[in-house]
Amino acid sequence: MAAMTLYDKLWNHHLVEQWDNGSALIYIDRHLLHEVTSPQAFEGLRLAGRKPWRLGANLAVPDHNVPTGADERRGGVAGILDPISRLQVQTLDDNCRAFDIVEIPINDVRQGIVHVIGPETGATLPGMTLVCGDSHTSTHGAFAALAHGIGTSEVEHVLATQCLVQQKMKNLQVRVSGRLQPGVSAKDLALAIIGRIGTAGGTGYAIEFAGEAVRALSMEGRMTLCNMSIEAGARVGVIAVDEITIDYVRNRPFAPRGAMWEAAVAAWRDLHSDEGAKFDRVVELDGAAIEPxxxxxxxxxxxxxxxxxxxxxxxxxxxxxxxxxxxxxxxxxxxxxxxxxxxxxxxxxxxxxxxxxxxxxxxxxxxxxxxxxxxxxxxxxxxxxxxxxxxxxxxxxxxxxxxxxxxxxxxxxxxxxxxxxxxxxxxxxxxxxxxxxxxxxxxxxxxxxxxxxxxxxxxxxxxxxxxxxxxxxxxxx
Amino acid sequence: MTPFSHHEGLVAPMDRANVDTDLIIPKQFLKSIKRTGFGPNLFDDLRYLDEGQPGADCSGRPLNPDFPLNFPRYQGATILLARENFGCGSSREHAPWALADYGFRVIIAPSFADIFYNNCFKNGVLPLVLTAEQVDTLFASVYAHEGFTLEVDLRSQRVMTPAGDVFSFEVDAFRKQRMLEGLDDIGMTLKSADTIRRFEAQWRQRSPWLFGSLDTAAER
Known part of the structure; x- marks a missing residue:
């Protein structure tokens, strides 16, 4: 078999049907929802009389509208002062209840920004396809997951079919040699990459971040880097699985345990680009030369x-x-x-x-x-x-x-x-x-x-x- | 979705690169739980001199006289002529909703951001890519001729100017077909429901850890 990139592997694993016209049906393992881009999708399901395809794939959390002041927050949803924000958060609660979708509510200790709580709870796992109605869904690519933002019509589509119609992207490798200097972080690296290739530089590509400087990053740093793939125009940014990935995922609440953990880890170890895999484009940076x-x-x-x-x-x-x-x-x-x-x-x-x-x-x-x-x-x-x-x-x-x-x-x-x-x-x-x-x-x-x-x-x-x-x-x- | 095959309309210019979806529809309007009514707030920060509030009536707000969409000559425009990387940033589908609600059916640019491009097709708005030179030519025509219109034919994938110039454009076959017929995406995918179920059963067997339950009691 020809050498494959990590993105190629993730694509192939989830390919339900390839159509003659160049589009394909891709299976979605995890769907994260928040209050801003979901109400119209639930409304669409309701109007068409449809139900979610697989309830267990979905996890919802309010994050965009929630107040961050302790006093306002204490009152929960009812305590949100802005009535329009309150209605939107309330609507997420109502929709999750009506459709039987698991929601982490506003004052649950696990509540947080959807792209923080996915990895933190183990709802994000290596090798999965993960989507959310938010462009920073690229964050989860740090786990070698195929993760990207979608619009509200696609939120409805994933809810109803557990699939998305997709066109395969091209492969772009961003290879960062050397080590970042102390005081220089993943954020500086992300900004330096965007400064180099531009905000449309990654349009149409899935980016794989690789090289010594990337391997040396913690999972937090890798999430920061993949998060900003979209600011380089790429919906998807991925990083290969290694011990740092596996150590992070181990014992997370929704991560597998026991024999299933062992089987999962064995499968995850193949989540890297093969030796000699062909990229459509390669960009190289010297990590040691990057300043804040x-x-x-x-x-x-x-x-x-x-x-x-x-x-x-x-x-x-x-x-x-x-x-x-x-x-x-x-x-x-x-x-x-x-x-x-x-x-x-x-x-x-x-x-x-x-x-x-x-x-x-x-x-x-x-x-x-x-x-x-x-x-x-x-x-x-x-x-x-x-x-x-x-x-x-x-x-x-x-x-x-x-x-x-x-x-x-x-x-x-x-x-x-x-x-x-x-x-x-x-x-x-x-x-x-x-x-x-x-x-x-x-x-x-x-x-x-x-x-x-x-x-x-x-x-x-x-x-x-x-x-x-x-x-x-x-x-x- | 409204089918789209042929459209002729007045062209308005949006002469700047990297127009992001925050600029197309600012965040305060994203609090709506509806799909309609975003048109009056399209390009809100550029269009009005005051700060827009969700749910407020826009008819009495002070207009920015320097913003082209407020010029008398561009009233009733249905085709927006734009620059590269149009629609970058946030995945908010509120951006194409606002453009469609305003009355735009076609956006012409040398390039679009991926998520925005895809979202347009779901809403009967055709994002149409021409070369940077062709777009330059069209900008010159829009500025030179008041009332400049274009004819867009999706079936033959051509844009025609009143002077008779013809530009061809590319669009992938799946999206084109959906747009021409105004098809419901979900209904189409559900025709493959059996295939999806077969795939899902195999995938679950191969990767059972992806099918674990997330249902734990909320913790306070």
């Missing part, structure tokens, strides 16, 4: 090193590129040529499906420890990705480090990543954010987002401007 990254514009590809400068459209060859940069600078309120370290955030957000796991909070806390929020920074929100992450962080005393520094320790949810709840930027405010999108208005109408790693967000929070975190860590040491 900061975005300056309104697209994740508008990124540079913390030691870089805001670009000057005047010096650009392409008029369309110059116009795009000028528009971004106008929106961001930045001067051409200014050093990145001169940008002063008004708020800092540490959270989101990209960077709200325990390791992210540890990295941020290590920088904050013994320091205080800069006076010029109005607010620092630290929002754990799930109730379990929150509990673990509190057991380690991380909450007290943030609180002692004048920062806010919140309840889990998507929060200021997309500002569907009350956590949002004011017009013109700059934010150092560990989220994934710096689009216009994403974190609040007129808000100005700079994407960074958790350690870099913490460094900006305590110094009042973007700072190479390696300088702070050295000072502390």
């Amino acid at each position: 990254q900061v975005t300056w514009g309104t697209s994740p590809e508008m990124v540079t090193s913390v030691h870089g400068h805001v670009p000057d459209p005047a010096g650009m060859d392409s008029p369309s590129r110059a116009a795009a940069v000028q528009r971004a600078l106008d929106y961001m309120g930045l001067r051409p040529g200014m050093p990145i370290t001169d940008i002063r955030p008004d708020r800092v957000f540490i959270g989101s499906c990209t960077n709200s796991r325990i390791e992210d909070l540890r990295e941020a806390a290590a920088v904050v420890r013994g320091r205080r929020k800069a006076d010029s920074v109005r607010q620092v929100l630290v929002v754990p990705g799930s109730g379990q992450v929150k509990r673990q962080a509190e057991a380690e005393g991380l909450d007290r480090i943030f609180l002692a520094a004048g920062m806010e320790w919140r309840e889990p949810g998507c929060s200021m990543c997309l500002a569907m709840n009350a956590d949002r930027l004011g017009a013109g405010e700059h934010c150092a954010s560990t989220s994934n999108r710096n689009f216009e208005g994403r974190q609040g109408s007129g808000g100005r987002t700079h994407l960074v790693s958790p350690a870099m967000a913490a460094a900006a929070a305590v110094t009042g401007h973007f700072t190479d975190v390696r300088q702070l860590v050295e000072v502390a040491a």
